[in-house]
Amino acid sequence: MTASPTSLLDRRLLLFTGKGGVGKTTLVAALAIEAARRGRRPLVVELGHRASLESVFEVETIGYEPRPVGRGVHAMNLDFESALAEYFEEHIPVKRVARTINRNKTLQKFFHAAPSVPEVATLNKLSAIEAERGSDGEPRWDPIFVDLDATGHAIMLLNLPAVMHGLIGDGPMRRLVDGFTTLLTDPTRTILSLVTLPLELPAQETIELHQRLVGHHEVALGVLFVNQVPARPLTPKQAGMLDRLEHRSRELGRTTLVDDVAIARRAMRYHANARGQINRMLRDIDMPMVELPLVAGRALNLDTIAAIGDKTLALLDRGQQREDTSVTAMPRR
Amino acid sequence: MSGIDELLLRQRLLVAIGPGGVGKTTISAAIALRAAELGRRTLVLTIDPAKRLADALGLTGLDDRIREVPTAALAKQGVEVPGALYAAMFDNAASMDALMQRVAPDAETRDRVLQNRVYRAMAGTLARSHAYLAMERLHEVMNSGDYDLVILDTPPARNALDILDAPSRLASFLEEGVVKWFVNAGSKGRRGLRARLMQGSGAAATKLFEVIVGKELTRETIAFFEAFYSMREGFHQRASDIQQMLRAADTSFVLVSSTDATHLTDAEALASGVGERGVNIDVAVFNRGYERLTHADPLAIVTSAGELDSPTTIRLLFQDELHHHEREILTSLLSRLHEVREQAAGSNARALESVARLRKLLPGDVLALIVARLDGDIRDLPGLHALGPYLAADRSGL
Numbered sequence: 001m002t003a004s005p006t007s008l009l010d011r012r013l014l015l016f017t018g019k020g021g022v023g024k025t026t027l028v029a030a031l032a033i034e035a036a037r038r039g040r041r042p043l044v045v046e047l048g049h050r051a052s053l054e055s056v057f058e059v060e061t062i063g064y065e066p067r068p069v070g071r072g073v074h075a076m077n078l079d080f081e082s083a084l085a086e087y088f089e090e091h092i093p094v095k096r097v098a099r100t101i102n103r104n105k106t107l108q109k110f111f112h113a114a115p116s117v118p119e120v121a122t123l124n125k126l127s128a129i130e131a132e133r134g135s136d137g138e139p140r141w142d143p144i145f146v147d148l149d150a151t152g153h154a155i156m157l158l159n160l161p162a163v164m165h166g167l168i169g170d171g172p173m174r175r176l177v178d179g180f181t182t183l184l185t186d187p188t189r190t191i192l193s194l195v196t197l198p199l200e201l202p203a204q205e206t207i208e209l210h211q212r213l214v215g216h217h218e219v220a221l222g223v224l225f226v227n228q229v230p231a232r233p234l235t236p237k238q239a240g241m242l243d244r245l246e247h248r249s250r251e252l253g254r255t256t257l258v259d260d261v262a263i264a265r266r267a268m269r270y271h272a273n274a275r276g277q278i279n280r281m282l283r284d285i286d287m288p289m290v291e292l293p294l295v296a297g298r299a300l301n302l303d304t305i306a307a308i309g310d311k312t313l314a315l316l317d318r319g320q321q322r323e324d325t326s327v328t329a330m331p332r333r
Numbered sequence: 334m335s336g337i338d339e340l341l342l343r344q345r346l347l348v349a350i351g352p353g354g355v356g357k358t359t360i361s362a363a364i365a366l367r368a369a370e371l372g373r374r375t376l377v378l379t380i381d382p383a384k385r386l387a388d389a390l391g392l393t394g395l396d397d398r399i400r401e402v403p404t405a406a407l408a409k410q411g412v413e414v415p416g417a418l419y420a421a422m423f424d425n426a427a428s429m430d431a432l433m434q435r436v437a438p439d440a441e442t443r444d445r446v447l448q449n450r451v452y453r454a455m456a457g458t459l460a461r462s463h464a465y466l467a468m469e470r471l472h473e474v475m476n477s478g479d480y481d482l483v484i485l486d487t488p489p490a491r492n493a494l495d496i497l498d499a500p501s502r503l504a505s506f507l508e509e510g511v512v513k514w515f516v517n518a519g520s521k522g523r524r525g526l527r528a529r530l531m532q533g534s535g536a537a538a539t540k541l542f543e544v545i546v547g548k549e550l551t552r553e554t555i556a557f558f559e560a561f562y563s564m565r566e567g568f569h570q571r572a573s574d575i576q577q578m579l580r581a582a583d584t585s586f587v588l589v590s591s592t593d594a595t596h597l598t599d600a601e602a603l604a605s606g607v608g609e610r611g612v613n614i615d616v617a618v619f620n621r622g623y624e625r626l627t628h629a630d631p632l633a634i635v636t637s638a639g640e641l642d643s644p645t646t647i648r649l650l651f652q653d654e655l656h657h658h659e660r661e662i663l664t665s666l667l668s669r670l671h672e673v674r675e676q677a678a679g680s681n682a683r684a685l686e687s688v689a690r691l692r693k694l695l696p697g698d699v700l701a702l703i704v705a706r707l708d709g710d711i712r713d714l715p716g717l718h719a720l721g722p723y724l725a726a727d728r729s730g731l
Contacts, residue, residue, distance in 0.1 A: 021354040021595050052595065202354075233673050238666040241659070245666065248650045256638050257646070259626050260670040263635060266624070267673050269708045 017154035018195035030309030036072030043141035083121035187220035198274035233267040291322035336725035351589035352599035361486035363720035369416040436567040585615040592684035622703040624677040
């Protein structure tokens with residue numbers, strides 16, 4: 001099931017997954033900033049503490065309680081320990097017992113090791129955040145961006161109902177797991193987007209992840225974001241003169257120019273490799289794709305990040321894949 | 334003897350740690366190949382290599398058996414491999430099963446664990462068990478005496494410190510009161526005040542667990558812990574062996590990172606965490622660290638080419654032989670070449686700055702190695718061999 005890219009922001013829960021280091025947190029921050037600029041009340045939820053949100057938003061600490069991080073965005077860190085503590089306080093009627101459990105290190109260790117308990121606590125919290133309403137009856141957060149820390153994490157959350165099948169009876173956990181399944185598989189409320197790089201290994205993993213998602217999971221798929229796409233270094237005409245230039249530079253001993261040609265040729269290979277991986281993903285992954293350019297310098301400040309969000313959502317609104325693409329190159333349905 | 338070579342001849346174990354996505358597996362394999370070229374019988378234990386690298390290492394099967402890597406492709410290029418290179422890949426669920434078979438005191442316990450649904454859920458889906466399994470596998474091969482040097486490519490755990498903590502954690506977890514509660518709550522017929530007390534609190538814990546997660550899961554969990562509990566002595570012995578092995582003088586930790594900001598932040602956290610646990614990092618490898626200057630000299634780093642003066646350059650190179658339109662294209666080409674080089678030089682300068690920053694956090698005598706950015710993915714042994722010069726060059730002076 002593939003959603004129309006323009007409606008990405010219409011969902012309640014926007015999940016993002018991808019390997020570490022692909023720029024997921026930056027992209028999520030960029031989209032949240034743009035959502036806020038469009039008058040929404042976005043919340044960014046980081047799963048598992050990686051401190052990456054703090055460095056993007058340039059704030060000291062982001063904890064379990066949502067806090068404003070600037071530009072109209074709120075953010076929180078959904079760590080497993082706090083989620084579990086909250087889960088117990090909800091489900092154990094005697095507060096003293098709940099607190100005792102939460103303080104007991106041994107029990108904490110046990111729940112860490114028990115199958116799927118961290119995932120249940122995490123989903124419990126995500127559902128609660130989704131269900132929160134303000135005094136006006138409107139959702140408190142709109143929408144909720146969830147930065148899943150690795151591809152494995154997304155699969156683990158989606159697998160939960162299957163893993164728990166047959167293991168849980170009719171207790172409160174059953175109702176919870178059923179509730180999550182409904183939320184996660186409702187295409188009008190939840191959508192999973194993928195973030196990757198135009199390199200062989202990340203592309204391969206993304207193709208495999210997509211196959212798994214399509215084959216085994218009911219979650220609606222959003223947009224495939226390809227980050228750090230290099231620009232074409234030379235035009236064909238320029239490239240056509242490289243041989244002549246190199247030959248003459250060698251003859252006359254202009255080694256700096258010989259090096260320059262070698263560097264440019266390598267840049268062309270990087271570019272060609274990236275295009276090759278992008279084409280492969282276009283062929284194998286039936287999701288709208290958006291390319292994000294490689295930003296030289298890498299020291300992104302909030303203004304740059306906001307601009308990325310603006311451009312990205314504008315592209316999605318127009319149904320385009322990247323800025324220099326004509327409208328005829330519409331992403332597939 | 335320079336770069337990493339001296340370590341490769343002296344040490345018995347190298348543990349590669351680092352954030353995910355930095356090419357840790359490739360670096361581990363390249364280090365292992367270099368050791369084999371230096372005459373050592375080397376084993377690289379890797380996790381989930383990219384398909385092409387797995388093919389290059391002959392790891393095409395799905396099991397986790399150790400295989401000798403054929404080096405004929407190198408011999409064709411005139412590269413001698415006087416030692417031998419072996420490789421094995423982890424398979425999480427299979428390794429966990431194999432471990433249970435080794436540790437279980439008898440066949441009945443083993444089968445009870447292997448068939449337990451809680452165990453199956455844990456073994457297959459929990460990334461947390463990766464770290465423990467890596468250590469387990471290591472324990473096994475180090476004690477086999479079959480290898481002069483073992484290179485362990487650690488799992489891209491959320492927190493790679495897991496590999497240091499996991500063995501003791503699992504062992505001590507089995508000793509913890511809660512496991513005993515569950516174990517006792519499940520077993521019948523124990524007498525005596527202590528046992529009854531244990532039974533009382535165990536029963537309470539069980540009740541609570543039932544309320545929260547349901548009866549069936551509780552029953553299976555208890556059964557799982559019962560079976561597991563009987564293996565605790567085996568786990569304890571292994572845990573202390575492993576801890577000793579990791580801190581031995583002939584073990585070195587190799588920190589692998591790229592020069593990307595996100596990876597470096599993770600690498601910094603890792604470096605300080607490892608230090609706190611009494612383990613020194615001896616080598617830091619910065620992968621995809623810089624743009625090479627030329628193919629002829631892989632170690633030369635691109636720096637700025639200085640001012641661009643296209644008219645002069647064109648006159649020097651071509652005098653008057655170019656057509657007007659060719660001159661135009663060449664002018665634009667020269668300015669693009671200049672830009673591309675300046676970009677490369679700029680990103681190299683930033684990368685070297687980050688390398689210097691991270692090195693300040695590492696022990697003063699750490700060996701710093703920087704591998705250039707390569708064109709494509711490494712897909713064969715000659716590709717791994719080509720990383721050799723980078724591993725042999727100490728860049729600590731940069």
